[in-house]
Amino acid sequence: MSLVASLPWYDLPPLQPGLDTFWSVLRNELHRLSAPLSSYRLPIPDTLDRHTPLVEQWTNPGLLLSQCCGPDLFTPQARGLVPIARPVFSDLDCTPGQYFSYIVSASGREPASPQSAGTVRFVINSASSRSGCAALFEWASANGIDGDQVLLSGGHAASLEYLRNGAADLAAIDAHSWPLLDSRGITIIGRSTEAPAPPFVMHQRSPIHAALMYEALSDTIQQAGASINIEAVMSTCSQTYHPIQIPVAWHARLPVGASPCCVLV
Known part of the structure; x- marks a missing residue:
């Protein structure tokens, strides 16, 4: 072996x-x-x-x-x-054993608002990611933001590039990753709940x-x-990580080939 x-x-x-x-x-x-x-x-x-x-x-x-x-x-x-x-x-700065994500956008752009629904473009790192996918949708839903496009970047660093290049408007970045990434031109506009x-x-x-x-x-x-x-x-176990389901309304917006978070088997 x-x-x-x-x-x-x-x-x-x-x-x-x-x-x-x-x-x-x-x-x-x-x-x-x-x-x-x-x-x-x-x-x-x-x-x-x-x-x-x-x-x-x-x-x-x-x-x-x-x-x-x-x-x-x-x-x-x-x-x-x-x-x-x-x-x-x-x-x-969170409960021991927990973490959270920063909600970010390109610097100088107005934070998304309910009035901009239908024009906000989201970029996620992976459909099975808590920090870069479920956390973003959860925050958007709580803030009344309902964009019409979700892009798949493949990683947090790539998501930041999408924002810098103007290809997307909002992303969620693992807060523990944040100091390790190139955050030039990016502004933190929010914070997700802990997980x-x-x-x-x-x-x-x-x-x-x-x-x-x-x-x-x-x-x-x-x-x-x-x-x-x-x-x-x-110590932990699978039960600690209850499946994090993205809101059903977002499923149809996931990129082609990207399964919703937590496909139960």
Whole structure:
């Protein structure tokens, strides 16, 4: 079995050195904790996998550790994943174990209003994203904003480019990602409600038990968590991430081929 590990959710250039250090410490902790339980040394990868597509990683029984969005847990491609912990972000002003999104637009543009309904263009990073999709629709509905176009960017950084280039008017950006992204020309106009932070996950057939991985994560965060703005982890399970359904009225506006958030299987 080929073992693999990744920490993809915030794997942006400014954070990559910290993530590499974090994985090096975590790898040592996994070896230390697993040694008394096994007669052989597990071939834990030396480095994080930044090349294999996420869906391939998520379906690999050798997946030791990765991350996903809460709604991803309820999609077919993630049926083999087990959430084992959620981070407590030290850089966010919110309830421990939770996170939120900033609602943003291009600087100098008037914030959207109910009177502009039918002219507001939304850009989402993924239809199964809480931070970049469901959070945006939830905020728009609460503020009486009902645009007529939804574009799919593929990522938070790309969504910001859509705004800068005038191709879209509103986006939601994960607040933990915000300091890592190029936010030039972008203004924060709102904030979403809180939701459980994206979970650390592993494959249900992983050779390392979830309890051992949780212990190793906790120990590693005490040693190296400050470099990636995580101060602790909290235990979690799938039930923590109840399917986040976007308002039915928005389903028809999703880009062609983009399924609504949380396709239950």
